[in-house]
Amino acid sequence: MGVSRWSYMAIQKVQHADYRPDIDGLRAFAVLSVVVFHAFPSLLPGGFIGVDVFFVISGFLISGIMFNALQAGSFSFLDFYARRVKRIFPALILVLLLSFAFAWFVLFSDELKQLGKHMVRAVMFLSNFILWHESGYFDNAAETKPLLHLWSLGIEEQFYIVWPVVVWGLWRFKTWRAPIMAAVAALSFAWNIYQSQHDLVHDFYSPLTRFWELLCGALLAYAMRPELTRPLSSQAWWIATANLRGVLGLGLLVLAVVLTNGQYFPGVWALLPVVGAILVISGSADVGVNRVVFSNAVCVWVGTISYPLYLWHWPIFSFARIVDGGTPSVMWRIVALLASLVLAWLTFVAIEKPLRFGWTFRYKTMSLVFAMIGVGALGYAANNTDGYPMRAGMQQRVMHGGDIGHDEFHGYFQQHFFPCAESSIQQDAEVWKGMVRCFQSKPDARVDLVVLGDSHAEHLFLGLAEALPQVNVAFYAKGALPVLSTPEFQIIFKHVLSTASIRSVLIVANWDAKLKEPGASGKLVTDLDKTLKALLNAGKRVAVLTDLPQFDFDPQRCKFQRPLTQNTQCDQPMQVYLTKQKTYLPALHEVLHMNPDAQLMDVSDLMCAQRVCSMVRHDQVLYRDNNHLNIPGSQYVGAQIVAKYPSLAR
Numbered sequence: 001m002g003v004s005r006w007s008y009m010a011i012q013k014v015q016h017a018d019y020r021p022d023i024d025g026l027r028a029f030a031v032l033s034v035v036v037f038h039a040f041p042s043l044l045p046g047g048f049i050g051v052d053v054f055f056v057i058s059g060f061l062i063s064g065i066m067f068n069a070l071q072a073g074s075f076s077f078l079d080f081y082a083r084r085v086k087r088i089f090p091a092l093i094l095v096l097l098l099s100f101a102f103a104w105f106v107l108f109s110d111e112l113k114q115l116g117k118h119m120v121r122a123v124m125f126l127s128n129f130i131l132w133h134e135s136g137y138f139d140n141a142a143e144t145k146p147l148l149h150l151w152s153l154g155i156e157e158q159f160y161i162v163w164p165v166v167v168w169g170l171w172r173f174k175t176w177r178a179p180i181m182a183a184v185a186a187l188s189f190a191w192n193i194y195q196s197q198h199d200l201v202h203d204f205y206s207p208l209t210r211f212w213e214l215l216c217g218a219l220l221a222y223a224m225r226p227e228l229t230r231p232l233s234s235q236a237w238w239i240a241t242a243n244l245r246g247v248l249g250l251g252l253l254v255l256a257v258v259l260t261n262g263q264y265f266p267g268v269w270a271l272l273p274v275v276g277a278i279l280v281i282s283g284s285a286d287v288g289v290n291r292v293v294f295s296n297a298v299c300v301w302v303g304t305i306s307y308p309l310y311l312w313h314w315p316i317f318s319f320a321r322i323v324d325g326g327t328p329s330v331m332w333r334i335v336a337l338l339a340s341l342v343l344a345w346l347t348f349v350a351i352e353k354p355l356r357f358g359w360t361f362r363y364k365t366m367s368l369v370f371a372m373i374g375v376g377a378l379g380y381a382a383n384n385t386d387g388y389p390m391r392a393g394m395q396q397r398v399m400h401g402g403d404i405g406h407d408e409f410h411g412y413f414q415q416h417f418f419p420c421a422e423s424s425i426q427q428d429a430e431v432w433k434g435m436v437r438c439f440q441s442k443p444d445a446r447v448d449l450v451v452l453g454d455s456h457a458e459h460l461f462l463g464l465a466e467a468l469p470q471v472n473v474a475f476y477a478k479g480a481l482p483v484l485s486t487p488e489f490q491i492i493f494k495h496v497l498s499t500a501s502i503r504s505v506l507i508v509a510n511w512d513a514k515l516k517e518p519g520a521s522g523k524l525v526t527d528l529d530k531t532l533k534a535l536l537n538a539g540k541r542v543a544v545l546t547d548l549p550q551f552d553f554d555p556q557r558c559k560f561q562r563p564l565t566q567n568t569q570c571d572q573p574m575q576v577y578l579t580k581q582k583t584y585l586p587a588l589h590e591v592l593h594m595n596p597d598a599q600l601m602d603v604s605d606l607m608c609a610q611r612v613c614s615m616v617r618h619d620q621v622l623y624r625d626n627n628h629l630n631i632p633g634s635q636y637v638g639a640q641i642v643a644k645y646p647s648l649a650r
Contacts, residue, residue, distance in 0.1 A: 023057060024294075024300045025294025030054050046256050046257045053273050056278060071225075085368050091347050093371050096375045100116075109388065118379070178223070217277075242290075245279040249280035256276060280294065309344035316340050398559065399559060409630055416462075417461075417462075418442070440474035441465035441472055454514070459629040460506075464648075478492070486527075496540075502540065506545060507531075508545035525591055532544075532591060541647070544601070547584075549577040551627070555615060577613050601641065620633075
């Protein structure tokens with residue numbers, strides 16, 4: 001009751017709008033969905049939709065505030081952005097500063113450097129763009145980015161940079177307000193659907209594919225305005241169906257957190273949480289589900305601290321994973337969840353509430369802006385100094401040799417190998433950090449052996465090329481299944497099939513991951529069978545390689561002693577590897593049985609022995625991330641493959 005009363009008084013004073021406890025309860029549903037998903041993803045597989053619910057709530061409330069001010073003739077851009085600063089900055093500054101302080105003692109230099117870069121983007125509310133840019137096959141795990149969650153805050157604030165200007169311009173044209181808002185929302189939604197079919201990373205991080213969610217809330221706020229000729233809030237059918245809308249809304253939200261699959265999100269799936277949130281908000285706080293579920297004291301309390309809870313939970317979970325080197329135990333995840341709640345409450349009571357509603361210092365807004373700039377400068381310094389490698393306590397204790405990360409590995413390519421000579425292949429090749437991912441071991445000679453596949457073909461090329469000095473080895477890689485029917489491989493297979501000098505073809509991929517892509521598992525046998533038959537009919541020697549082990553931890557945990565815990569890990573049970581093999585190995589055996597002239601090359605014993613798989617051999621770490629070989633790793637595996645299958649040298 002105390003929380004509800006305080007919230008009512010505060011929001012009345014600052015926002016000049018009727019306080020609705022059920023919307024705080026909806027905030028609680030949104031933030032708890034996200035937090036539980038991050039702690040226990042199997043419990044709420046679609047819990048990430050809580051962010052979409054936040055977008056709708058934000059669009060409804062803040063647009064409603066602007067509409068009220070414009071109608072009263074008191075709207076001020078300066079006042080609007082000052083309120084945004086007082087709402088967003090205090091808790092965000094605290095979380096960024098304490099995250100950096102903790103990172104100073106536990107992160108390696110390259111990790112602190114990346115955190116600094118993310119801090120700079122966070123204070124500029126551009127986190128979604130840096131994460132969008134970084135996203136890719138060689139990006140480090142999302143769980144190791146403590147500021148990953150700020151992408152959504154970036155999108156929201158980008159919306160509020162342009163939306164007040166749009167609303168201010170529209171307000172003088174009463175007839176066109178709703179149609180133009182609806183048209184912009186429809187265009188944003190259409191772009192979301194288009195990108196969901198072409199580029200899911202773009203669809204996830206782009207503001208243009210997300211603005212429709214905030215605009216749906218804004219449209220609802222406008223449709224319920226009393227000065228309209230026929231506002232929804234005054235119509236009998238609207239009032240009579242409030243109960244039903246609340247039940248349907250809650251049902252859609254529950255379906256969203258249970259059924260939504262991140263592989264296809266946002267796309268059309270985002271309609272579930274957006275429509276669900278709209279239906280709940282469209283009701284009244286004192287009827288049905290809104291009163292019983294969303295307006296109860298616990299939900300209102302959680303909703304009141306939802307913003308700091310969202311800010312705190314992910315850095316805590318992320319740092320726990322970094323320190324542990326893998327997914328923390330259930331007990332530690334529960335501790336992290338409780339710690340997030342406590343810190344959120346303390347932040348709300350000690351920072352957010354006083355700075356937003358209490359402290360009346362004349363230059364409060366400007367002070368918060370300068371403080372945020374200072375946080376950005378701190379992040380810039382960390383990035384610019386390469387993560388302060390000489391800071392006290394960070395002299396990394398090296399336990400094993402071997403390069404980690406991707407720059408050294410790919411730099412080795414440019415120093416020792418040559419871009420592929422075939423112009424059609426080179427023009428079609430993918431580019432990573434300015435490097436064309438298409439190489440051969442000799443500059444002028446005709447290619448003898450081609451390694452086809454994805455990055456798991458690429459990481460074998462180095463070792464095979466050095467183990468076969470008399471053979472001109474090439475690799476042609478794409479981020480797709482290496483079969484004839486895959487559009488990305490059309491040019492590659494056309495060249496391989498028509499080039500007589502190419503005598504041998506090795507096909508290798510991250511089979512487990514490729515088979516998890518939509519529609520891939522059902523057609524692997526058929527498509528790979530057609531591919532092998534085409535290659536064999538063209539007179540090629542063909543081999544399909546099984547994949548190497550993938551580890552559930554990063555090689556940094558093996559190479560160095562992690563600060564704070566001082567522990568290392570290089571091994572994992574062989575059963576983890578065998579379980580992944582079961583997803584694709586039966587299909588490979590079936591295809592090879594149908595094509596007895598092709599060969600299956602089994603590399604399962606190269607990293608595993610006595611029920612354990614290890615990323616270390618001869619005191620060298622052999623992986624540069626959890627599933628890609630580094631330079632000594634490729635050299636070791638390449639030599640072992642050539643020794644095991646000497647026919648490759650012919």
